[in-house]
Every structure is written in C-alpha cells, then in structure tokens.
Amino acid sequence: MSESNFQFKGSVVTTILLEISHFDEMSLIAAIENKVEQAPNFFQMAPVIIDLSKLDQVINLDEFNRLLLHLKNLGLSPIGWRSHETNKPAWQDEVSLPLLPASKTRATRLENNVNQDKANPDVVIKTVVEEKRVAQSSKIISKPIRSGQQVYAEGDLIILSSVSPGAEVLADGSIHVYGALRGRALAGVKGDSNARIFCRSMEAELVSIAGNFILSDALQKILWKESAQVLLNDENLDVVAF
C-alpha cells in the first residue's frame, strides 16, 4: 500500500571544476571568456563548481559575486563552490550558492574511476559498494572493557585498552587489543576463518576463531603475557608471538 511516487538516490555526475589559483579580475575574466569561445556549445548551460581551495589570496564577497555574474553571462551555470580549507573567507555564509566540502583524495579517486569506466557501468557500482563496506566495518573502543561487559563488532574490533577477566569481545572480523587481553575473545563468529586475534599481552581466558577455541590452560603452555596473534590453520589454532 505504501507505494511512493519518488525516490531519493545518490548519483555521481561529471561537472566542470573551475579551479582558480590566482585572482586578477580583469585578466581572469578575459581568459575564461577566451576559453569559452573556443567551444561555446560545450560550455552552454554547463554546470560549474568554483574551486577556491588552491587560491593564493583572499577575495571579498563583491569580487566573488562579480565572478558569478560573469560566468552566468558567458552561459555557464554555477552550481556550487569550494572554499580554501584553512583560510575560509568570512563571507562564506552569505553566498547563495551551496558550499561543497573539499575534494578528498578518495572522492577524487572515485571520480577518476567514473571517468575511466564510463563504458562499463557495472564496475563503477562495485567500487562504490566496496568503499562503503570498508568505511563502516571496524569498531574502535578506547576505554577498558570491564568484567561482565560484552562488545560485538560486525567487522573488525579494535580496543585501545585492556580487556578485563570476565569480559567478552566478539567480532565478525578480526580483534585487535592494544593492551592486555585477559577476558574472552572470539573472532570470526560468523565463520570467517581468515579472522585473527592480536594483542599486546596474551592473558586470555579463551580465544576462538570461527568456532575453534583454546582455553587459558592450553594458552599458558604455548605463550603467556607476551604480544601474540592467533590464527586458524586447518582447524588448528596457532598462537604465535609477533
């Protein structure tokens, strides 16, 4: 019954980026005009993002507005702008044009992919999905995990402190403990046999990877109170110093 008449979707569009490195109004406008005249059809109504992130000076609001007007007169349609990362102009909130976030390295890489794989859209989708998965996957905890607490991560679990005896940490992926591991650690709980457990000091009650576990008694005979990693090797758990 809940049929919707619209959908919000994410989309990647290639646009023209006008990157300005030095602002000298007269010569800049003349140069842009010259460029546009070489291919008037290409630039007609073309969306443009004005990028001031590489600009070596600060311009004022009037200068920026005049630039906007000139671009519109030349037939371009500015759709957004980027300011300098650190040296943000005081008037940035007064501009009617949307302020876009600075181009990140990853975003640029994504754009490059789009350009390269124009002919093969399937590949583009794959790349985007993978990036999203990596960004969400690990959980980072900086406080000690106390006795009786249980922490679960869908991807990797990274603990910057210690895991107390009687605490339990679980992850679909690997577990990294940058302190002493004194409680139970279960990695690859959904069956990932490539998951591993790393810790600064191995004092665990139990370690398990993909359902294969060893208890404290056995661990003490292999390695104790040393930094260690635990990995699965044909249904056998290897505990090795590292």
Added chain:
Amino acid sequence: MAKIIVVTSGKGGVGKTTSSAAIGTGLALNGHKTVIIDFDVGLRNLDLIMGCERRVVYDFVNVINGEATLTQALIKDKRTKNLSILPASQTRDKDALSQEGVQQVLNELGKTYDYIVCDSPAGIERGAQMALYFADIAIVVTNPEVSSVRDSDRILGILQSKSRRAEQGMDPIEEHLLLTRYHPERVEQGEMLGVADVEEILAIPLLGVIPESEAVLKASNQGTPVILDTESEAGLAYDDAVHRLLGEDRPLRFLEVPKKGFFKRLLGG
C-alpha cells in the same frame, strides 16, 4: 550543588561501610557539611560503625514513603560537627528504594549539604544500583585479592553504563580506587596482589591504600570511625585519602614492610 559520592565495591566485606564512615567523617572534619546515607536496607550497619545505633528512630525508607521528614530521620553526629547520618531500614528490603524516592531525598539533602556519601550494599542488584545511580564521584573499595579486583572491575562497568551520568550522556563519574586491608608483608611474600598489580588491572587513579590494622576492628566495635584514631596507621591513611579527594597531593604511606628494630631483632620478635 552537593557532590554525591558512592562508596562501592561489588564484593562484600571489603570495607565499604568502614570507608564510608571514615571518609564522611574526614570530609566533615575538614569543614564540609556532610551526610552519610546507608543504602544497605535490611542489613543496617553504618549506625553501629558510627556509634549511633541507639538514636535511630526513623530511617531512609520512612522518608522515601513520606512517613517521616528528613529532619526527623537525620541523626547529627555527636563527635563531629557538620556530620549527619541517614540510617537504613532494618525491617524492609531493597525493593523499598524507588528511583524517584531516592532522587527526591538526594535533592532535598543537596540543598543543605556539601557532600552526600552513599554507603552501597554489596552486590550489583537494586540496592547497589540505586546507591550509584546519582553519583558524581565513585570510590571503589578493593582488597588486594583476585576476587575483589574482579568484582570491582564489574562495578566499574556498571558505573560506566547504568548510572545517570552514563544514561544521560553527561561527563562520566569520577572514579577512585581505594585499596583496603593491605598487608605489605604478604605482598612481599607473593601471597597478596601489590598496589601496581591492582592499578594495572583496574586502570583508575589511586585514592589511597589503607593498611590492614587491628585499629579498624577495634574502632568498629567501639562505634568510632577509624579516622578519629590518629595513632593508627589506618586512621592516618584514611586522613590522607580524604585530603587527596579534596585535591591535595599527598605521598602514599605504609606500603613498605616495617623494618625490625635492633631490640626486636635481638629478641627474635
């Protein structure tokens, strides 16, 4: 606004009530208006340690149920100025403590007192949770042995997840470790955990180390807080802890095995 201090441990018999009485008295001795509340409904002990058991008429649960006013239930300490005690009920159980009731009493006390010391019962059930829920500061009393350390660790987890400060996303409770019944000889012989071992596992700042002392049992039986016994090591160590709680920097004492004197050695003592 009054600071609410919970004295807690998880495990029983580690010295929560002794510490509550000593620290509460110490705060009052330093000029802060202080009230100590016994949260151990059904197993009332604080009144004995404070020596006011014969003056209990109304109690904490009476006040929560509106059967008595706070002024009626509060017992003014006879030895120490600025100090009052709110005793627990002996005939009821922990279910008598409602969160709204406790909050109301604490709000009311907060108007007149600088410090409210909540003496928590053992365990992690309702009584203990009510005692710690509204706390600003927690003093975690721990003995240097593994089971006490594990229970303290558990209670620290509860402080960080089930207190008002945690639930409402406020600044976390200020946590302090108070190591009690410390026996330097036994630590040296490896029978007991040392200060460093406990600190490493619990990873919270150390407020003080109270040495095992006969003075503690004597003081309890006499109904005098041990901090008033200025000749005992335990009393002095509590005094140090109170000053550290108030922000003073004091070095730790009584951690070393006392050196045997010449005569003692001569006599083989």
